[in-house]
Amino acid sequence: MAILKIARMGHPVLLKRAEEIPDPTAPEIRRLAADMAETLADAGGAGLAGPQVHASLRIILFQAPPSRGGDTDPRAVAPLTVLINPEIEALGTETEEDWEGCLSLPELMGRVPRARHIRYRGLGPDGAVIAREATGFHARVVQHEFDHLEGILYPRRLADPRAFIFESEIRFWMKQG
Ligand code: NI
Numbered sequence: 001m002a003i004l005k006i007a008r009m010g011h012p013v014l015l016k017r018a019e020e021i022p023d024p025t026a027p028e029i030r031r032l033a034a035d036m037a038e039t040l041a042d043a044g045g046a047g048l049a050g051p052q053v054h055a056s057l058r059i060i061l062f063q064a065p066p067s068r069g070g071d072t073d074p075r076a077v078a079p080l081t082v083l084i085n086p087e088i089e090a091l092g093t094e095t096e097e098d099w100e101g102c103l104s105l106p107e108l109m110g111r112v113p114r115a116r117h118i119r120y121r122g123l124g125p126d127g128a129v130i131a132r133e134a135t136g137f138h139a140r141v142v143q144h145e146f147d148h149l150e151g152i153l154y155p156r157r158l159a160d161p162r163a164f165i166f167e168s169e170i171r172f173w174m175k176q177g
Contacts, residue, residue, distance in 0.1 A: 091119055
């Protein structure tokens, strides 16, 4: 296991469409997933995508702990999950806006609209199919990580470019309720 270097906004790897993984059970993919899990734990984020560790491959890791759920819907919660070659689909047209951060844009955050409910599907590193419905933060983190595979960073999704700030200035926004 190893802690990998995280690419920061401006590095071209973050703008490329990541490639399909032909064999999700290959030992090098298992190793990459383990290294990404260690990197995510070290950095303290909710999710990480292959391109963020300079691996332009369609693999994402994410977790949605109950503390981020905000409600009692089990679809808002997910354990640490490795998802390879994911596909996502919005369920309904409802969107919600909330703050997001990204390990490739340290110390920054922005308000991003996302689909409230989604369905996603992909493979685990054991080759087994993972198919789930997600809502709330769980849906948000999966959409954010999936965007990385398409070469999209969240500033492109901002509803209001003024709501793109340093975390240290969040108090001014919180006062507005
Ligand atoms: Ni990110």
